[in-house]
């Protein structure tokens with residue numbers, strides 16, 4: 010069974026044109042969450058924050074960015090010519106490969122609230138300069154099912170004999186939105202070498218079992234799970250619990266992050282910056 014190695018309290022950071030985020034971890038050479046690089050929770054619900062400024066056109070290279078919305082939406086467009094709105098329950102899985110330019114502009118929903126997440130997944134060295142690719146999955150094509158008090162939405166990977174709509178991702182990710190009724194439990198078999206983290210954003214509960222039980226009573230928190238071949242979660246007897254669960258195969262390669270780029274060497278970062286300056290960063294451009 011997986012045990013809790015660490016519980017991370019997300020820190021408020023400002024990104025883009027002045028967007029307030031709760032960041033559990035960001036790209037770092039230590040690469041402790043390999044193959045995952047970053048996990049941000051959009052949290053603009055404090056009225057003191059004022060208008061939402063969003064993320065005007067910016068580049069990415071060497072990574073995949075995954076946007077999952079719960080409330081509100083993100084209007085986006087990119088250099089491949091894609092444009093649209095990611096609404097509640099939708100997923101955008103963007104594989105930057107060698108280069109993409111995109112714009113991401115979050116908007117509040119009817120209740121005045123935005124809730125959503127952005128996850129960055131690394132690409133292995135052999136795919137960092139691949140052609141960019143884009144998968145947008147509407148809410149109704151994401152398998153959602155209930156099992157013993159657990160409501161699960163399956164974005165990527167295989168769980169309970171079903172496979173999520175996002176496929177052909179190098180990190181072999183599992184990405185689930187899990188809501189447990191009070192007292193309900195959840196189990197997920199997982200190869201022991203895969204990285205697994207759970208972002209608890211509602212309710213109370215615990216991970217693993219027995220003496221190693223770690224109870225969470227102050228979400229949001231990122232729970233780092235290590236060892237063992239099964240993830241176990243349990244909502245408290247009185248309160249439901251909701252979390253995003255991410256697991257994937259580590260690449261074990263050195264990384265050099267620089268802003269929106271994550272490459273393997275400093276030379277590759279210098280090359281990306283030189284291409285941006287000379288206007289050759291994207292080969293196919295619709296904006």
Ligand code: CO
Pocket residue numbers: 064067069074111113
């Ligand atoms: Co971006």
